[in-house]
Amino acid sequence: MENAVLRLRIRQKLQDGRLPLNGISRIWGGPPAGEHCDACDRLITEPLVIEGIASLVAGRQSVQMHVECFAIWDDERQAGASSITDARSSSPCHDSREAP
Numbered sequence: 001m002e003n004a005v006l007r008l009r010i011r012q013k014l015q016d017g018r019l020p021l022n023g024i025s026r027i028w029g030g031p032p033a034g035e036h037c038d039a040c041d042r043l044i045t046e047p048l049v050i051e052g053i054a055s056l057v058a059g060r061q062s063v064q065m066h067v068e069c070f071a072i073w074d075d076e077r078q079a080g081a082s083s084i085t086d087a088r089s090s091s092p093c094h095d096s097r098e099a100p
């Protein structure tokens with residue numbers, strides 16, 4: 001999955017509440033046991049899965065993510081905490097290859 005697509009998906013999940021916006025109070029890593037990543041919805045087959053318990057108003061939510069997805073989630077939630085409603089402000093100028 002492309003990084004930009006993944007980032008967008010994570011951002012959407014942050015907006016609709018499927019991923020916690022607040023920090024995760026407990027995080028640990030371990031071998032996967034057939035979990036699906038909460039960020040990209042794919043089966044986690046990497047040797048290490050990031051697991052955590054997020055504290056929500058409604059209770060607790062356990063999350064499992066790829067290491068890569070976790071890094072993007074953490075990045076997005078910090079960026080999104082201040083500008084999550086302003087999706088237009090983010091126009092990354094990374095290598096957008098121009099189609100011929």
Ligand SMILES: [Zn+2]
Pocket residue numbers: 037038039040041042065066069
């Ligand atoms: Zn993932």
